[in-house]
Amino acid sequence: SRTAVVIPAAGRGVRLGPGAPKALRALNGTPMLIHAVRAMAESRAVSLVVVVAPPDGAPEVKTLLDDHALPERTDFLVVPGGDSRQESVRAGLDALPDGIDIVLVHDAARPLVPVDTVDGVIEAVRDGAGAVVPALPLADTVKQVEPREAGLPEPVVATPERARLRAVQTPQGFDRALLVRAHESVTENVTDDASMVEQLGEPVVVVPGHEEAFKVTRPLDLVLAEAVLARRRA
Numbered sequence: 001s002r003t004a005v006v007i008p009a010a011g012r013g014v015r016l017g018p019g020a021p022k023a024l025r026a027l028n029g030t031p032m033l034i035h036a037v038r039a040m041a042e043s044r045a046v047s048l049v050v051v052v053a054p055p056d057g058a059p060e061v062k063t064l065l066d067d068h069a070l071p072e073r074t075d076f077l078v079v080p081g082g083d084s085r086q087e088s089v090r091a092g093l094d095a096l097p098d099g100i101d102i103v104l105v106h107d108a109a110r111p112l113v114p115v116d117t118v119d120g121v122i123e124a125v126r127d128g129a130g131a132v133v134p135a136l137p138l139a140d141t142v143k144q145v146e147p148r149e150a151g152l153p154e155p156v157v158a159t160p161e162r163a164r165l166r167a168v169q170t171p172q173g174f175d176r177a178l179l180v181r182a183h184e185s186v187t188e189n190v191t192d193d194a195s196m197v198e199q200l201g202e203p204v205v206v207v208p209g210h211e212e213a214f215k216v217t218r219p220l221d222l223v224l225a226e227a228v229l230a231r232r233r234a
């Protein structure tokens with residue numbers, strides 16, 4: 001079986017604050033996207049990486065990939081993304097060639113995921129799971145609320161049992177045909193790919209995630225990411 005990774009990297013990064021698109025911001029001098037591509041290409045099982053660039057940024061991203069050393073065994077494609085993460089992933093899926101039967105979807109915003117986590121997801125799909133997500137137990141208790149305008153106290157509706165909750169990361173791994181079917185039939189907005197498979201009524205399983213697979217979302221996450229890189233170099 002051949003495995004490809006789709007890397008949605010087309011987001012603006014509004015929560016990170018003003019500046020270049022998030023995936024192109026530097027971590028220790030190297031764009032976040034390059035760290036993410038390297039993290040995927042480090043897995044010997046990955047033969048193709050499809051990068052979904054900001055809508056008008058595909059040429060710039062192509063140049064960036066050409067300028068950074070990447071393993072010879074891995075092929076690369078760059079396609080322009082869309083207005084939502086879902087549309088961007090869809091653009092990546094549309095670009096996949098024949099012969100790929102396992103697809104991983106990995107956020108460019110999770111640049112530091114260890115290769116063992118990537119391989120664990122691929123292995124679970126190879127072992128027969130149609131959809132696999134890496135995830136971790138939560139540190140915080142989570143409450144469901146009745147949303148109110150910003151600044152107003154929000155009534156609590158429920159407190160789900162923390163021990164049964166998981167915080168979900170990427171790469172998420174799929175049987176290619178199943179993920180394509182999910183993207184063709186689910187139209188409402190979702191925050192991850194596995195939830196589209198769930199909406200088809202198909203099973204999704206969880207494998208262990210990793211602390212270093214955290215998503216760079218807010219400014220403090222950049223501080224953490226650079227600290228992780230510094231620790232790796234020490």
Ligand code: CTP
Nearest residue numbers: 008009010011012013014015083084088108109
């Ligand atoms: N993404 C994408 N296309 C979009 C929106 C998001 O490819 N239209 C990608 C981002 O580039 C990122 C991943 O989806 O790698 C996860 O999204 P998120 O962390 O929310 O990134 P942004 O949408 O860029 O950030 P924000 O929501 O703060 O604007």
Ligand code: MG
Nearest residue numbers: 011012013085
């Ligand atoms: Mg977003």
